[in-house]
Structures are given as C-alpha cells and as structure tokens.
Amino acid sequence: MADAEPRDHELMARVCARDIDAFADLFDRYGDLVFSVALRIVGEPATAEDVVQDVFLRLWRRPEQFDLQRGRFVTWLMSVTRNRSIDERRSRGRRLRHESLPSTTVEEEDVFPSGDERDDPAVAALLSEERRAVRRALALLPAEQKLALQLAYFGGLTQQEIAERLGQPLGTVKTRIRLGMQKMRATLEDVYRSR
Amino acid sequence: MTTPMTVDCEYVREQLDAWAIGALDRADTVAVDRHLARCADCSPLAARARDAAAMLALSLPMTAASPSLRRRVLDAAGAPPQALRPRSDPGGATRRRNWWPVAAAAALTVALGGIAWAATLQSQLADVDDRSEQLAAVATQQAGRIAAMQDQVELVAERNAALEETNDALVEIMAQPDVAQAKMFGTWAAPGASGRYVWSRSGGVGVLVAEGLKPLPDDERYCLWLVYQDGWVLGGQFSVDEQGYGRVAVRDIDTSRARGAFGWFAVTVEPAAGAPEHRSAPVLLSE
Numbered sequence: 001m002a003d004a005e006p007r008d009h010e011l012m013a014r015v016c017a018r019d020i021d022a023f024a025d026l027f028d029r030y031g032d033l034v035f036s037v038a039l040r041i042v043g044e045p046a047t048a049e050d051v052v053q054d055v056f057l058r059l060w061r062r063p064e065q066f067d068l069q070r071g072r073f074v075t076w077l078m079s080v081t082r083n084r085s086i087d088e089r090r091s092r093g094r095r096l097r098h099e100s101l102p103s104t105t106v107e108e109e110d111v112f113p114s115g116d117e118r119d120d121p122a123v124a125a126l127l128s129e130e131r132r133a134v135r136r137a138l139a140l141l142p143a144e145q146k147l148a149l150q151l152a153y154f155g156g157l158t159q160q161e162i163a164e165r166l167g168q169p170l171g172t173v174k175t176r177i178r179l180g181m182q183k184m185r186a187t188l189e190d191v192y193r194s195r
Numbered sequence: 196m197t198t199p200m201t202v203d204c205e206y207v208r209e210q211l212d213a214w215a216i217g218a219l220d221r222a223d224t225v226a227v228d229r230h231l232a233r234c235a236d237c238s239p240l241a242a243r244a245r246d247a248a249a250m251l252a253l254s255l256p257m258t259a260a261s262p263s264l265r266r267r268v269l270d271a272a273g274a275p276p277q278a279l280r281p282r283s284d285p286g287g288a289t290r291r292r293n294w295w296p297v298a299a300a301a302a303l304t305v306a307l308g309g310i311a312w313a314a315t316l317q318s319q320l321a322d323v324d325d326r327s328e329q330l331a332a333v334a335t336q337q338a339g340r341i342a343a344m345q346d347q348v349e350l351v352a353e354r355n356a357a358l359e360e361t362n363d364a365l366v367e368i369m370a371q372p373d374v375a376q377a378k379m380f381g382t383w384a385a386p387g388a389s390g391r392y393v394w395s396r397s398g399g400v401g402v403l404v405a406e407g408l409k410p411l412p413d414d415e416r417y418c419l420w421l422v423y424q425d426g427w428v429l430g431g432q433f434s435v436d437e438q439g440y441g442r443v444a445v446r447d448i449d450t451s452r453a454r455g456a457f458g459w460f461a462v463t464v465e466p467a468a469g470a471p472e473h474r475s476a477p478v479l480l481s482e
Contacts (some may be wrong), residue, residue, distance in 0.1 A: 020274045028378045035260035037252045049264050053271060057205060061412045068381070071242045078249040086217065087474050134250040152218035153251045159218045174213065181212035184247035 008073035015063045023060050030074070031056070034081045040154050041085035046090070051085050058084075086156040130191050137187035145180035148173055204230070215244035216251065216329065221473075225422065225461065229480050232382040241383070261321050273339050294429065357433060357442060364402045364444035371395035377460055377481040381407060385478035392419075392460050394445070401430070401445040405479060408435045416467045417478070419443055424455025427473050432465075 008029075014022035031052065038051035058065070058080065066076050138146055151157045151165070159177065163170040207230045213219050214227045231241050286443030368374055372397055382389030387407040403419050411417065411434060419430035428450055435441035462479035 020269070020272065022276065024269055027265060030266075031260050031265060032257050033252070035264070036258045038257045040255055041259055045261075049260065049267075052227075052260060052264060053268050055382065057270045057271055058412065062409060064409060067386075072246060072249075073251075075242075075246050075249040078252040079245060082217065082252065083475065090474070131253045132248060134254045138254055149216060149251060152213070153216045153248065158219060158220045159213055162218070173418060177216070177218055178212050181216070181244065181247055184250050185243055188243075188247055190248055 012063055012066055012073060015060065023056075026059070027056055030077060033074075034077065038085045038088075041156070042089050047088060048085075051081070051088055055081050055084055072160075082153065087132050089156060092093065115157065130188070132188050133191045134184065137183050141180055141183055145176045145183075148176040149180045149184075152177065204234060204237055207231070207234070208240060211241055211244040211265060212247075215248040216240070219389045221427070222424070225477060225480070228384075228476055229459075230384045232380060232386070232480065238383065256379055266421055289397075302469050326439050350443075357444075361402050361404075361442040361444045364400050364446070365393070368402065370396045371398040373397050379403075379405070379460060379462070379479045379481045382477050382480055385409065387441070388479055390462070390479050399446065399448075403430070403433070403445065403460075403462070405433075405435065406438075406440045406443050408424050408441060408462075408478060410435055410437055410439065411464060415464055417441060417443075418463050418465045418473065419445060420461045420463065420473055421448065421450075421453070422458045422461050424458060425454040426452045426454035428453050430460075432467070 008026075011022045011029075015026065019068035034055055035048055035052050038055075039045060042048050042051060055077070059077075063114050066073060070076075147166075148162055151162045152159070157165065159173050160170060162168075165172040166173070207227050210219060210227050214224060219227065230239055238265075247338060265366060344430070375394065375395070376391055379390035379392060385408055388405065388407035389407055390403060392401060392403045414464045416432040416434055418432050421428040421430055427446060429447060430445040431443040433441045433443035460479075460481040461477040462471070463473045463475045463477050465474060
C-alpha cells in the first residue's frame with residue numbers, strides 16, 4: 001500500500017494551490033476519523049463537530065503548516081485534532097465522563113462499525129492495516145499501561161496529574177507511558193516493514 | 196518539579212514518549228521543544244514518537260460525522276455549490292432540482308391538450324430553475340468576497356497601528372541607558388522563523404520584531420510571553436503580514452502571574468479573542 005501515503009501529499013499540494021475538490025476529498029477521507037478523535041476527547045457531538053470544522057478550516061487556510069519533510073499527513077492531522085480538542089475541553093472547563101477514571105479501556109471499545117472504511121479504498125486499507133496492528137498491540141499491553149496512555153492522550157492529563165489521579169508514584173506512571181509507547185513504536189515499525 | 200533551563204540529548208530522549216502524547220508539563224514541553232528546534236539528531240526520534248502517538252488515535256472505533264457537517268465545512272471554506280457533492284457521488288455533482296414546476300406543467304398539458312406548448316413551458320421552467328441556482332451561487336460568492344475585503348481592511352488598519360506603536364516604543368527604548376536584546380529562533384513548529392526582542396527595564400518597554408512566521412487566520416494571533424520558572428506572563432499579541440513579518444510593543448506588563456526566576460521569551464499562536472494562558476507549543480523561543 002505504498003502508493004496510499006503520497007496520495008495524501010498530492011491532495012495537500014492541490015489544497016495549497018486552492019483546489020477545493022482536493023479539500024473535499026481530504027474531508028471525505030479523514031472527516032470521520034477527526035470527528036471520532038474529537039468526540040472521544042470532548043465527549044459531546046456538537047462540540048466535536050465544531051472541532052472538526054476548525055481543524056479542516058485551518059487545513060484549508062494554512063495548508064503550508066503541514067511540512068512534508070516532517071512526517072506523515074495523518075500524524076500531523078491527528079496532532080492538530082488532539083491539540084484542538086484538548087484546548088476546547090480545557091477552555092470550556094467541562095468535566096466529562098471519561099475525564100474521571102474511564103470505565104472502559106481502549107480495546108474494550110474495539111468494535112468497528114461495518115462499512116466505516118468506505119470512501120477511499122487505498123487509504124482505508126492503509127489505515128485499516130495500522131488500526132488492526134495497533135489494536136493487537138494494545139490488547140497485549142497491561143491494563144495500567146493502556147490507562148496511562150489513554151489518560152494522557154485522550155484525557156489531556158500530564159504525567160503528574162495521572163499519578164495524582166491514580167494514586168501512583170510519578171516514576172511508576174512515567175515507566176508505564178514509556179513501556180506503552182515503546183510497544184506502539186515497535187508496532188508501527190512492524191507495519192512499515194511488512195509493506 | 197524543577198526543569199533545567201538547558202537540556203541535553205539524553206534528557207530529551209527520555210522525555211520524547213511523554214512529549215508526543217502531551218503528558219509533559221508546560222515547562223518540560225518547552226524545554227523539549229527548544230532542544231528539538233536545534234538538534235538534528237533528536238528530531239527523527241521525535242517524529243517516530245509522534246507517529247506512535249497518532250496510532251492511539253487510529254485505535255478508536257470510527258464514528259461517522261453527520262452529512263450536514265461536510266456541507267458546513269465546505270461552505271465555510273468558500274466552496275462553490277458544485278463542490279458540495281454528496282460523498283456517495285464522487286464522480287460529479289448531483290444537482291438538486293425542484294421538479295414541482297415540471298409536474299405542474301405536465302398537468303397543464305393534459306388540461307389544455309397542448310403537448311408542444313407544455314414541453315416549451317417545461318423547458319422554460321427548467322431554465323428559470325437553473326438561473327435561480329446560478330444567481331444564488333453568485334450572491335453567496337459575492338457576500339463572501341465582501342466579508343473577506345472588510346477583514347482585509349481591518350487587518351491593514353491593525354498592522355498600521357502596530358507599526359506606529361512599535362516605532363514610538365523603539366525610539367523610547369533607544370533613549371534609555373539599559374537597552375538589552377535577545378535573539379529568538381523558530382521551533383520545530385516554525386523552523387524558518389526568527390526574531391529579536393529589544394527592551395529597557397528602566398523604561399518599562401520592549402519591542403519584538405519577528406520574521407518568517409506564517410500568516411494566521413483572522414481568529415488567531417501570535418502572542419509574546421515572558422516565561423518564568425512557574426508562570427507565563429503575556430507581553431502582547433500581534434499578527435504578521437504576507438511576508439511573515441510582524442512587530443509588537445510591550446508595555447505595562449502585569450507580572451502578577453510571574454513565579455520563580457525569569458527564563459526566556461516565547462511566542463505561541465492563540466485565539467484572537469484573548470489568551471489568559473498559553474495553550475499551544477511555541478513557534479519562537481529566545482536563546
């Protein structure tokens with residue numbers, strides 16, 4: 001699926017040239033993913049939709065912020081989405097259901113609705129491969145490592161805040177995050193190697 | 196937690212995983228950003244950590260966004276109506292047509308027995324329908340252009356005011372006996388940017404001159420911060436022109452939020468409506 005990645009870059013190059021069709025294609029390709037991440041973080045569909053709109057309008061108005069030399073498009077898009085969602089959550093000062101200790105872990109929600117990768121077969125296959133790999137990796141992680149990653153990435157908590165919330169020493173939380181992320185990196189490298 | 200003002204590669208690499216998932220506190224995040232802006236050895240490792248962090252997002256179950264959101268986003272981006280094709284119709288625009296005039300024309304045809312006349316009427320009604328759609332599209336585009344021009348006028352006025360203010364401030368600073376300056380460099384978020392902050396403590400005034408920053412949308416501004424060990428103090432907001440050049444004068448700083456020793460100057464991107472505290476990663480940092 002090596003040809004899928006350049007296609008994102010090609011679309012972004014066209015967006016830089018103010019091609020609205022390329023922008024619409026990127027929305028069709030990643031709109032649901034951005035919405036899913038935003039919804040997970042802000043916990044409210046209407047607010048998540050506002051985040052999606054902000055993220056994509058920023059992409060349209062300032063496409064040059066994506067620097068091809070600095071990495072993958074989906075990494076950049078997820079980073080922008082996560083930061084924007086966390087900002088929204090903090091600025092509204094809401095306490096959401098998953099800000100407290102989550103009752104479910106990532107893999108417990110591991111249910112893909114059928115037909116959710118319907119729009120672009122090439123990219124859907126690419127993401128699908130990575131998503132399956134990361135789910136397999138997460139399933140093998142100890143629950144406390146998953147929880148630490150989840151509270152940081154989706155909950156917007158620092159290591160210190162996680163330690164306080166879980167009543168664990170800071171060093172323990174740091175170790176859990178480091179081990180969890182080591183596994184994520186190894187999984188990603190496996191995906192790359194298998195292509 | 197005390198964070199060293201300068202950090203080496205070993206220290207940064209220990210922090211990269213937590214940095215990538217946003218688990219570092221503000222001071223450590225800035226310390227890592229400062230190092231990555233200048234370390235070619237650590238930057239690839241940071242990219243790998245960011246890729247790994249993005250995988251957490253990919254693990255989520257997908258929830259479909261509402262179809263109206265797509266229309267809203269494309270509309271806000273200024274897409275013409277033909278770009279608003281539904282997702283299930285990637286090959287071309289699906290035109291919406293109100294068919295009741297055609298049905299009315301057909302009924303009239305039977306009543307009058309004039310088939311040829313009805314066909315002409317149907318065609319005319321379809322033409323009117325077409326023209327209405329075209330006129331609506333043109334009106335929408337024109338309204339968007341007028342709004343954009345008004346925004347431009349406001350922006351130019353704002354930049355002129357900033358230019359005058361910073362000129363006055365620079366003259367004032369140069370007349371003081373204790374002129375100091377700090378060079379600023381672009382972080383990983385703005386690798387081509389640079390700047391210089393000049394100030395006089397006795398005069399209580401400073402000026403930041405920045406270049407190589409990307410122009411921002413109307414609802415965002417660059418913010419200059421004075422970073423203390425445990426507190427960020429807002430110095431001022433500014434925008435940049437199309438060439439990425441911007442200036443801001445800093446006066447009457449409220450240092451009530453300053454905690455600990457002064458560390459450095461930083462520039463971040465924040466909402467134009469106001470930023471009581473910084474929320475984004477710095478684009479410029481002082482050396």
